Amino acid sequence: MQKYQVLFVDDDRAVGYIVSRFRVWENSDFSLKSIASSSAEALKLMEKESYDLVITDIRMPGMDGLELIRTIKERYRRTICIISSTYSDFEYAREGMRLGAADYISKPLTDKKMEEGLAHVKNILDEERSRSTVGADLFMAMDQGLENRLLDFILDGREIPEKLWKSAAAGIEARYPGQPEKLACVLEYFLQRIKEQIQKKYPWLQYFIDRENKLDADSCKEEFAASLQEISDLAGRFQLSAQDSTLNRICTSLSSHIGEADALDKTAEEVELSKDYIRVLFRNKTGIGFSKYMTMMRMEYAKELLRTSNLKIYEIAEACGYAAIDYFAKRFKEYTGAAPIQYRKEIL
16 A cells, blocks of 8 residues: 655754654655755645645744644645644644644654654544545435435534434445445545535534544444434534524634633634623523533533544643643543543543
8 A cells, every 4th residue: 555645844954854764654654755844845845746744843934833734724635734843832732733733743753752643643544545535436325415404403403313314324325235344434424524514614613523434334324323413412512503603703713712711802802892792692692601611612622632632631631721630630520421531541
């Protein structure tokens, strides 16, 4: 199988040389294709060559790593990004995660750290490669009418009828009789489509929706139904059926400041509304007080980080705006019924 192509970006050429000598490039499914010493050079390389993964430093002259990630996500949607940073740059790394970076590797970089970081994104890339290989065929196998009806139920906050998801699975199964692996693959693609459509309408939900769509061939229909229910439950918790354009803008801003103590102040300034008005709007539109809604956003973000990142618990606490890990753990257990460590063990 062809190796995943990696672009490494760091303004310190010595770091690039050290990374190029790592054994991981010989002993993994990744190949270090190019090294760039600036974001501008990286983007020029990406115009000419295709890369599956970009590993970038944060602090660089000119366009920094955060702006590079933002640009890559806009231009090269399927390219995965990883941040490399020192602990002192963790605030920047946290912002990079919010922009869509899959993970971060702490400096100084070592062969072992690189291997661990690559192992984490391999599952994401494997899934993407699988979808791309059979993407057109999968799209043909899907019932677009059923997809739209499922979306309507989810976004309206209505319970999904059992016969609706069963119809989706049955239609695909009829197209691929006796091929459970194919059925699982198409249902995974179906889930991805549902999530993409929701995030198109509510971009801020990218921080809270589970990115994992992997289904087991032997139980894919049941897992498909459970995943749809999880999405529906999330939409219900966030009261998406009550969202209007103003509340959507507020939530978009809040999600970008989710780890900051003054998130409400910054959001009020960005959307040009008073803090009191925002509080009243949340209560009137969703029936949920602002503080409770913000806590819910932070807890859902913590769940996603526990599922998809290698961040330590205290780092996740900081990323969610909690300076004290004990207080974060207490609130998380109140919200989920499990301590953060226990939650991570149960889902892995």
